[in-house]
Amino acid sequence: MDKSKRVAMLSVAAAFAGAVSTAAIIGAPTDAHAGKVKCYGIAKAGENDCANAAGTHSCAGQSTVDFDGGEWKVAASDSACSDMGGKLEPFDGVGPIKS
Numbered sequence: 001m002d003k004s005k006r007v008a009m010l011s012v013a014a015a016f017a018g019a020v021s022t023a024a025i026i027g028a029p030t031d032a033h034a035g036k037v038k039c040y041g042i043a044k045a046g047e048n049d050c051a052n053a054a055g056t057h058s059c060a061g062q063s064t065v066d067f068d069g070g071e072w073k074v075a076a077s078d079s080a081c082s083d084m085g086g087k088l089e090p091f092d093g094v095g096p097i098k099s
Contacts, residue, residue, distance in 0.1 A: 037088060038072040039081035041095025049073045053090035067095040 043049070048063040053070040057063075063071040069091035075081035081088060085096040 036074045036076055037078055037081055039075035039084065039086035039088065040072045040090045041067050041069045042075070042081070042084045042086040043067065043071045043073045047073065065094065069093050069095060 038049075040053070043063055044066045045063050045068075046061050048060060048068075048071040050060050050072070051058040052063065052068070052072075065071075067085075069087070072086075072090075075084065075086065078088060087095070
């Protein structure tokens with residue numbers, strides 16, 4: 001095999017490995033979140049736990065609006081989410097502010 005074909009194959013392999021490892025990191029739930037729920041509408045701007053429902057960002061801490069219905073934080077249970085004024089499914093608008 002000539003050098004240019006080897007370089008091309010290695011480039012493809014590296015790109016594939018990078019994509020797979022990134023998907024594993026983003027999509028894998030952590031042990032800290034096991035048994036907990038995504039609670040929408042309770043995160044302050046910059047305090048969301050991960051990607052939003054709209055897909056406009058894919059990382060924690062990137063929300064720009066307080067209590068956005070498409071942003072979530074982890075809650076201990078369904079009832080804990082409800083007690084904080086959140087919902088288990090994304091929604092339009094903002095959630096109620098609870099102290």
